[in-house]
Amino acid sequence: MASSAAIPDLDRLRPPGTKRSSKRDLIVNVFLKQEGHLSADDLVVLTKREDHRISRATVYRSLQWMEEAGIARKVDFGDGRFRFEHSYRHPRHFHLICKTCNRSYEFLSSDIEVLVEEVAVARAFTARQTVVQIYGSCDACTSGTAAEDPVNSELLFARDALRIAIATERSGMEFYGRGVKLVTDPRAREIFRKLATEEVQHLKTLEKRYQELLKQDARLESRPTFLFFKGAANGLFSAGTEQLRRNGVDDLEAYRIGIRCERGSHRFFKRYGEKFEDSEGKRIFLEFAGEEREHLELLIREYRLLVKKHRPQKAGKSRARSKPRRHSA
């Protein structure tokens, strides 16, 4: 199962001051043809199969080179030797490591990343890299069923990014749809209507894209979650819609809720989009972040206008809070 058998712009990745060589090319290709996490020795064996005159030292040296080039990532599963996994077009992730069959599975959790960041801040620690490894026994080993062969995490990431984007779009649609019925100011109603129809448009585009993604690998749809993000699972606007449902939400409050939702989703998509290497998932996130930002700006503009209209005496930015903030312990 070749995952990303060839790298189109490999020359671009070549670390400065290094030359090309047929041996290393072979080793790199053998590595790229594999999936999952190989030890240096695995790679030696695989390479020797193609050309037995390649020495162990060269494989080690090529592995270092690939790390520098951003093709390979060194991971430590605590068994006394390092493994290497693809890092080109392969999202950062965490690991589930089965001690029975020694297979490892990848996942990513934005929720965990957020908490890790909070811990780092609380401890005044500048985090550069986080390792999360769950050791235990995998489904296949526990239940005795056959293990599914792995699907490229890059695709799974794109799938989950799209699912989140779609859920957000859907909840956004619902939010603005409800907003239209709720707000009283005619201009505000117009704005909400505009945003609602925009969400419908986006939703269609995203769903088409999702269908196209599925064509790349039919197994994609049935695989378990790769990207865990509770907050976005139901769409980032569902909390907002919930708030609209409550009584006593006036136009300004509706705007504020919208602003909060758009800001939250803009931040989420931007932040995660930026973290990743070039990938479909990254593109989805960043495009989405852009859209949310536009909405956000529009909402803020309109909110300010409406504030002025209601109390033209005060031009300053007096921010009204809907709820008092809580302090963390």
Add this chain to the structure above:
Amino acid sequence: MASSAAIPDLDRLRPPGTKRSSKRDLIVNVFLKQEGHLSADDLVVLTKREDHRISRATVYRSLQWMEEAGIARKVDFGDGRFRFEHSYRHPRHFHLICKTCNRSYEFLSSDIEVLVEEVAVARAFTARQTVVQIYGSCDACTSGTAAEDPVNSELLFARDALRIAIATERSGMEFYGRGVKLVTDPRAREIFRKLATEEVQHLKTLEKRYQELLKQDARLESRPTFLFFKGAANGLFSAGTEQLRRNGVDDLEAYRIGIRCERGSHRFFKRYGEKFEDSEGKRIFLEFAGEEREHLELLIREYRLLVKKHRPQKAGKSRARSKPRRHSA
């Protein structure tokens, strides 16, 4: 800074079929006198200082023995050699690892543990152990200030357990206090009053205990958070109190909110309490879990009585939900 210089019941821990030996006793004592994470070589050096005739192999063998005995825990910081940390009366934890000074710092996050469990469930993975390591640069190295010497994590854990318990007690007090004013049924009012005064009593006990803990190590109060648990940071009843504040809460609903809070805190304290080795923190958690359970049972009993009183026609357990449940994606 001896952390737990001697282990009272070391004989109890001795793995079966092993004999006592003066050499190993010495190595174990040297290990226990240290704080933090030592490499095998560190321990060799330290041991040779006491008795230079002790060989490297014996130190390695003793380290294995200590692991089996539950005195030492092997940790891998990815630099090609294992470290060992105390595991007797030392809570499981995660690590912040400074790549500049090679010091490491401990923390625990129930929040992260919960998420990790959710990931494991979603992937049908049976988790046995979780490693969370944040690599980067510590406060001392980044800001150039002197590093504080480490405080025993067992004590920090107890401190944070107590702080959480106190916060929960406080919020519980507030909850029942508000409940007394709110409920209309005389018996319900009596129950809420009883619980409110109980919380006040517990609070006093806990605060005394907290003061006693501080006496053990004066630096304890000023150290940063060891145990991160957002949900409990403001007390597990604060969400409930918030709900009481809203209009339209009748007696039954007040009971239901109370039940939800008590159940949540019971679960939290029980679950975390059970996970730990014998320790002050564990005891605090388990005692607390017991108290919450009693309250929980009382509330459930009273709730059922009140339900019967209101609609005596239906005796079955018709569970009313205050809100529809959300589905996760």
Add this chain to the structure above:
DNA sequence: CTAGGTGCAAATAATTTGCAGAGGC
């Protein structure tokens, strides 16, 4: 032509092991 790249064998580094003697129960 010159700075990499490569193979081989030797070096390193952390940890383990075989073996013969010492010591606990």
Add this chain to the structure above:
DNA sequence: GCCTCTGCAAATTATTTGCACCTAG
């Protein structure tokens, strides 16, 4: 006395390095 513990030296494992030769740019 038997079984475990210990020291020493040798073995093991993963990885790196020195050096002479090869090859790309």
